[in-house]
Amino acid sequence: MKETGALDQLIRALAALPGLGPRSGRRIALHLLSNRDKAMDPLTSALTDAGQVVKTCTHCGNFDTGDPCTICRSDSRNRSVLCVVAQVSDLWAIERTGVYKGLYHCLGGVLSALNGMTPAQLRIDSLINKVREEGITEVILALSATVDGQTTAHYLTDRLQHDSSVRITRLAHGVPVGGELDHLDDGTIATALKSRAAL
Amino acid sequence: MKETGALDQLIRALAALPGLGPRSGRRIALHLLSNRDKAMDPLTSALTDAGQVVKTCTHCGNFDTGDPCTICRSDSRNRSVLCVVAQVSDLWAIERTGVYKGLYHCLGGVLSALNGMTPAQLRIDSLINKVREEGITEVILALSATVDGQTTAHYLTDRLQHDSSVRITRLAHGVPVGGELDHLDDGTIATALKSRAAL
Numbered sequence: 001m002k003e004t005g006a007l008d009q010l011i012r013a014l015a016a017l018p019g020l021g022p023r024s025g026r027r028i029a030l031h032l033l034s035n036r037d038k039a040m041d042p043l044t045s046a047l048t049d050a051g052q053v054v055k056t057c058t059h060c061g062n063f064d065t066g067d068p069c070t071i072c073r074s075d076s077r078n079r080s081v082l083c084v085v086a087q088v089s090d091l092w093a094i095e096r097t098g099v100y101k102g103l104y105h106c107l108g109g110v111l112s113a114l115n116g117m118t119p120a121q122l123r124i125d126s127l128i129n130k131v132r133e134e135g136i137t138e139v140i141l142a143l144s145a146t147v148d149g150q151t152t153a154h155y156l157t158d159r160l161q162h163d164s165s166v167r168i169t170r171l172a173h174g175v176p177v178g179g180e181l182d183h184l185d186d187g188t189i190a191t192a193l194k195s196r197a198a199l
Numbered sequence: 200m201k202e203t204g205a206l207d208q209l210i211r212a213l214a215a216l217p218g219l220g221p222r223s224g225r226r227i228a229l230h231l232l233s234n235r236d237k238a239m240d241p242l243t244s245a246l247t248d249a250g251q252v253v254k255t256c257t258h259c260g261n262f263d264t265g266d267p268c269t270i271c272r273s274d275s276r277n278r279s280v281l282c283v284v285a286q287v288s289d290l291w292a293i294e295r296t297g298v299y300k301g302l303y304h305c306l307g308g309v310l311s312a313l314n315g316m317t318p319a320q321l322r323i324d325s326l327i328n329k330v331r332e333e334g335i336t337e338v339i340l341a342l343s344a345t346v347d348g349q350t351t352a353h354y355l356t357d358r359l360q361h362d363s364s365v366r367i368t369r370l371a372h373g374v375p376v377g378g379e380l381d382h383l384d385d386g387t388i389a390t391a392l393k394s395r396a397a398l
Contacts, residue, residue, distance in 0.1 A: 010249040
């Protein structure tokens with residue numbers, strides 16, 4: 001194939017994105033080259049702009065055009081509740097629900113022996129300082145219900161309880177809304193049964 | 200969600216790419232922002248480079264850094280056989296097989312009443328001229344086996360036979376290599392039976 005030079009590099013850069021591969025990389029490259037005004041130029045300038053303007057919020061770890069980010073700067077949020085998430089994508093997922101009105105703290109990952117993630121590589125010290133110094137009354141650990149996520153939750157609970165009397169909560173476990181019982185694993189059903197709620 | 204300004208635009212530009220949506224757009228935007236050196240900068244420069252350097256070959260319609268493209272310039276290709284394809288992606292697909300050694304002509308689409316594609320919007324006149332003036336002995340119509348593809352093939356056959364005695368062929372129909380009989384439609388099986396080959 002004559003994917004020489006610049007074209008080849010574009011396809012490889014696209015194919016390396018999460019969820020894409022060589023086939024979708026080629027497809028997107030052709031789409032971009034065939035629609036320069038409507039697809040290629042907007043994407044190029046959006047990438048350049050975002051690369052220059054979007055920063056990591058030094059306070060919570062969110063991506064935003066400002067530092068502190070819009071959430072950390074907001075007057076309308078409850079500054080005594082702190083939601084701890086692993087990734088920025090988790091923060092965005094919770095924001096999309098529109099239910100939560102407190103602040104966030106993004107760890108930048110979870111503890112993992114396999115991936116070599118130690119407490120020093122996560123934003124844990126700044127979390128402890130924040131809870132101690134900024135009048136936080138509740139910390140919600142919104143971490144994944146995986147082994148690594150729960151290990152991290154236990155570690156954080158130990159550290160937080162060691163030097164403060166802050167209330168520590170976690171997300172509820174149970175049947176996903178819209179989920180079918182016979183497609184769920186036994187652990188989830190057992191937990192949902194134990195935590196059953198009165199109607 | 201606080202996807203303000205530059206970040207929001209990046210997500211929307213990514214989500215508009217073929218095969219992607221808001222969810223994968225957000226995922227890729229986060230991946231890019233989290234891996235600036237390894238993902239964002241290479242993609243930005245690949246897009247900028249490709250936008251400046253890659254052109255449409257005026258001879259065959261292929262995308263390449265040169266015009267005429269590498270295939271049209273090549274000395275090792277058979278200049279008397281011309282393969283007519285609808286899109287550049289079809290050209291690339293045939294090139295990947297490594298079997299074909301002739302030249303190409305990319306129509307830029309197929310005739311379609313629904314999509315309002317008329318002969319004037321496709322590279323048909325230049326195809327007719329090429330066949331008449333450049334000593335082409337065989338035209339392979341490598342068009343999709345869809346209604347629009349076959350309409351285009353019939354139209355091209357009429358036009359080409361009208362003013363030249365060039366040999367016109369099409370791709371064989373039959374069972375795809377690796378395909379299972381009971382998953383195939385009746386039309387394909389009937390065609391494969393009629394065009395059966397001696398062992």
